[in-house]
Amino acid sequence: MADSAEARRRWFGLFFLALAAGMLIWGQTVLKPYLTGFLFLLYWALCFVLTGLAIITALLDMRATRRRIRREQRELIERTWRDIHDKPDDWDKIK
Numbered sequence: 001m002a003d004s005a006e007a008r009r010r011w012f013g014l015f016f017l018a019l020a021a022g023m024l025i026w027g028q029t030v031l032k033p034y035l036t037g038f039l040f041l042l043y044w045a046l047c048f049v050l051t052g053l054a055i056i057t058a059l060l061d062m063r064a065t066r067r068r069i070r071r072e073q074r075e076l077i078e079r080t081w082r083d084i085h086d087k088p089d090d091w092d093k094i095k
Helices: 004-028 037-086
Strands: none
Touching: 004 037
């Protein structure tokens, strides 16, 4: 189940992605006539940085999710192995 760190990572990713999308829409519509020269470069660089932060957050979340899945699979295998070996041997009764 998702813990607080996982939820926080996903909220940050969503936040960065929403900011970048909002900047893209505003930059192409409302602010287009005002974005010239250095302000143009600064605005789109900030949009690029926010997009990069969203990507990095998604990659970190993917890595953490893979690590959690591997740990859960390992625990499941170990628990199953213990359950198999802790049961009484019924093979003698079958023969």
